[in-house]
Amino acid sequence: MTQPRAVVIGGGIGGLTAAAALHRHGWSVTVLERSAALEPVGAGIALAPNAQRALDVIDAGDAVRAMSAWQAGGGLRLPGGRWLSRTTSDAAAERFGGPVVIAHRAALVELLLSRLPAGSVRTGAAGEITDPGAPDRPARVTVTAAEAGPGARSGAGGSTGPDAASAATDAVAPPAGGGAYPATLDAELVVAADGIHSAARSTLFPATPAPRYAGFTAWRFVAPEPEQPFEPHETWGRGLVWGTVPLHDGRVYVFATAAVPAGGRAADDERAELLRRFGGWHHPVPALLAAVRPADILRNDVYAAAAALPAYHRGRVALVGDAAHPMTPNLGQGGCQAVEDAVVLALLTARATADDPAGGPAGTAAPGGAAPDGTVHALAAYTEARLDRTMEVVRRSGRIGRLTTWSSAPVCALRTALFTAVNTLGSQVALRSLDGIADWSPPSPPYADRPRTPPAVRGRRDVKDRE
Numbered sequence: 001m002t003q004p005r006a007v008v009i010g011g012g013i014g015g016l017t018a019a020a021a022l023h024r025h026g027w028s029v030t031v032l033e034r035s036a037a038l039e040p041v042g043a044g045i046a047l048a049p050n051a052q053r054a055l056d057v058i059d060a061g062d063a064v065r066a067m068s069a070w071q072a073g074g075g076l077r078l079p080g081g082r083w084l085s086r087t088t089s090d091a092a093a094e095r096f097g098g099p100v101v102i103a104h105r106a107a108l109v110e111l112l113l114s115r116l117p118a119g120s121v122r123t124g125a126a127g128e129i130t131d132p133g134a135p136d137r138p139a140r141v142t143v144t145a146a147e148a149g150p151g152a153r154s155g156a157g158g159s160t161g162p163d164a165a166s167a168a169t170d171a172v173a174p175p176a177g178g179g180a181y182p183a184t185l186d187a188e189l190v191v192a193a194d195g196i197h198s199a200a201r202s203t204l205f206p207a208t209p210a211p212r213y214a215g216f217t218a219w220r221f222v223a224p225e226p227e228q229p230f231e232p233h234e235t236w237g238r239g240l241v242w243g244t245v246p247l248h249d250g251r252v253y254v255f256a257t258a259a260v261p262a263g264g265r266a267a268d269d270e271r272a273e274l275l276r277r278f279g280g281w282h283h284p285v286p287a288l289l290a291a292v293r294p295a296d297i298l299r300n301d302v303y304a305a306a307a308a309l310p311a312y313h314r315g316r317v318a319l320v321g322d323a324a325h326p327m328t329p330n331l332g333q334g335g336c337q338a339v340e341d342a343v344v345l346a347l348l349t350a351r352a353t354a355d356d357p358a359g360g361p362a363g364t365a366a367p368g369g370a371a372p373d374g375t376v377h378a379l380a381a382y383t384e385a386r387l388d389r390t391m392e393v394v395r396r397s398g399r400i401g402r403l404t405t406w407s408s409a410p411v412c413a414l415r416t417a418l419f420t421a422v423n424t425l426g427s428q429v430a431l432r433s434l435d436g437i438a439d440w441s442p443p444s445p446p447y448a449d450r451p452r453t454p455p456a457v458r459g460r461r462d463v464k465d466r467e
Contacts, residue, residue, distance in 0.1 A: 003028040004375070007141050007187040009127040009200055011038050013045065013108060014321030014338030015193030020058045020115035021346030022189070029120050030185060032127035034146040038109065038172050043222040043298065044245065044253035045105050046332030047339075049098035050440040054336075054343040057442055058115050064108070067248040068101045074232030076419060079240075081282035084416060085423035087431060095431050096438040100332065102245045102253055104222065119173040129190060129203050132315030135376045138186040139316040188375055189349060190317040193338070196303050198323035204314040211303040211326045213262040214398065215405045218329065219274060220255050221297045222247065226287040235281060236415075239407035242278055242285055254288055255329070259405035262301045269294035304328050304398055308391045313379035318345055325390040328401035333393050333437060341390070343442050345382050352378035385443075393437055400433065 006022045008015045011033030019029045047055075047064050055061040068089075075086035089099040113121065126146035133139030192200030196211055216239075225246070234243040239259035247253050258277055266273035271294040278285050305326050312324045321338030352374030406412055 004189065005138075005185075005187040006030070006189040006191060007032065007127065007139075007185050008191040008193060009129075009141065010193035010195060010323070011035070011121055011123070012193060012195065012321070012338075013105070013112070013335045014323075014342055015191065016109060016112035016116070016121075017055070017058070017339045018191045018193060018320055018342035018345060019120065020060075020112050021343050022191075022349070023116060023120070024058055025346050025350035027189070027346075027350075029116070030187075031116075031121040032125045032141070032143060033121060033123045034126040036124045038113070038121060038123055039106070043105065043220045044102050044247065044255070045108060045335045047101045047103055047108075048332060048336050048434065048438040049093075049096040049100070050438050051336035051339045052098055052101065053440070054339045054442050057343045057347070058112075060111055060115060063111050064101055064103060065098065067103045067107065068099055069246040069248040074245075075234075077233045077235040077282065078416065079235060079237045079242075079278075079281045084236075084419040092431060092438075096434065100438070102247060104247055104249070104251075104253070113171040116171040118170040121172045123172060127185075127194075129192070129200050129317060130184070132204060132317045133188075133190070134315055138188055139190045141185045141187065141190060143182060143185060188316060191320055191342075191345065192317055192323050193320045193342075194323050196322040196326045198319070200317065201309070201319055201323050204317060204319070205309055205311075208309050209306040212306040214302040214304045214328050214401050216257045216259045216401065217262070217264065217299060217301045218255060218257045219270060219297055219299050220253075221292050222251050222253055223288045223291045225250050225252055226284040226291070228283060228287065230284040235285075236404060237281070238409065238412050239405055240277060241404045242281060244284060244288065252284075252288060254292075257302070257404060259407060265299070270297040270299050302328055302401070304401070305391070305394050308387065311380075311383045312341075312386055313383050316376060316379070318379050318382055320345065324386070325394050327390075327394040328397045330400035330404065331393065331397040331433065331437065333397060336437075337390050337393055340440065340442070341386055344385050345379075347443055348378040348381050348385070349375055352381075389440075396433065396437070 004027050006019070006027045006029045008019045008022075008029060008031040011031050015031060015033075019031045023029045052061045052064050055064055073086055073088045076084045078084060093099045122143075124145055126144050127141045128144070129139065130142045131137075131140040192198060192204075194200050201208070202210075230244060232245045234241060241255075241257045243255045245253045256274060256278060271289060271292060274297070275289055279289060280286075303326050309319070309324060312319045320341035322334065324341065325337065327334050327337070403415060406415060
């Protein structure tokens with residue numbers, strides 16, 4: 001008996017979670033990461049309770065919860081320091097079953113790698129889908145040597161402990177002695193997790209519009225904790241946003257956005273650009289800018305889905321995360337939805353593979369090397385379970401993102417009055433933007449027995465049009 005084979009294109013959060021979840025369900029997994037080293041892009045990542053519960057499926061949820069550093073109050077402010085609204089970690093925990101955890105991406109990547117077998121992640125390897133596969137044949141991925149440019153996956157270090165770090169090292173396998181990987185890989189399942197500008201998405205759905213610029217660019221960095229205490233906050237100015245959140249290791253994660261044309265870069269350096277835009281704002285903004293090196297600041301334009309894809313699968317290929325549904329960061333759900341995708345995909349395909357009579361016992365492939373038809377049917381169920389939910393998150397996040405781009409003084413004054421009025425109704429009202437999102441839980445095993453009617457999207461009737 002042979003294991004079903006899965007190839008994951010992309011070694012980011014969604015790809016590694018999918019690989020770990022599939023491995024846990026008996027798949028032989030190969031992750032292709034085009035960068036020469038697995039160094040995560042971005043400084044921090046928000047993991048709301050929905051993502052934490054998804055990570056419980058691979059026994060990683062508690063490790064993430066242990067990274068929580070927000071134990072008190074916080075809220076929304078104006079550049080001068082005035083508080084517009086306040087909430088607490090307890091209020092979020094009461095409403096959604098736990099607090100939002102801001103983790104360092106490097107620590108999360110190491111945690112996910114520790115759930116993978118040795119040699120399962122191949123760096124310096126780009127994967128291109130040359131055949132999406134069908135019920136009677138596997139998918140095919142062409143593998144070529146590739147190394148992204150400098151800074152493509154840069155980020156400050158982090159660790160979840162020596163055991164995780166050791167496992168992470170074992171899981172990653174660069175080509176030995178400059179050797180090449182196999183030119184092609186056939187697989188019963190391909191997971192395309194290759195990001196916002198996904199080549200796999202373009203291959204599968206060439207007629208769907210590419211993600212569009214959301215109207216603002218974003219900066220991110222990690223800095224030492226300032227000497228003077230501060231409360232976590234997000235501060236809104238005219239077309240500008242600044243956020244400051246503590247990390248569990250004592251450092252501070254900072255993000256900022258500005259409504260500017262796409263493709264811009266500072267004439268000098270990005271720290272100087274941030275000083276020009278935010279240097280006069282309230283504490284701890286000036287102190288954090290004084291403490292960071294220009295080289296440690298990441299700047300990326302923000303893109304979001306211009307339209308929903310017709311499906312999140314084709315043949316034996318499934319899209320996850322930003323490859324399927326790029327969204328603005330305003331709800332902190334980009335990584336969370338990728339984690340959800342990965343776990344749901346693994347649960348559905350695992351149950352379908354185990355139950356399909358053509359595939360024999362659980363964890364085996366069908367005679368002649370073809371995977372059981374149940375895997376292909378499970379991908380249709382994956383689309384049904386994920387498409388409507390994730391596009392709703394895209395829309396909600398986009399609405400908030402558009403609010404941050406307002407720069408007219410009268411309009412911003414109206415926005416301030418609205419936030420002040422909402423605050424008078426209590427901290428729970430301010431959390432309503434995450435209702436139906438952060439309170440999500442992954443499907444339990446009995447759910448996989450009914451893959452056509454997942455709880456998150458009951459009432460859908462158009463799945464046959466997506467197959």
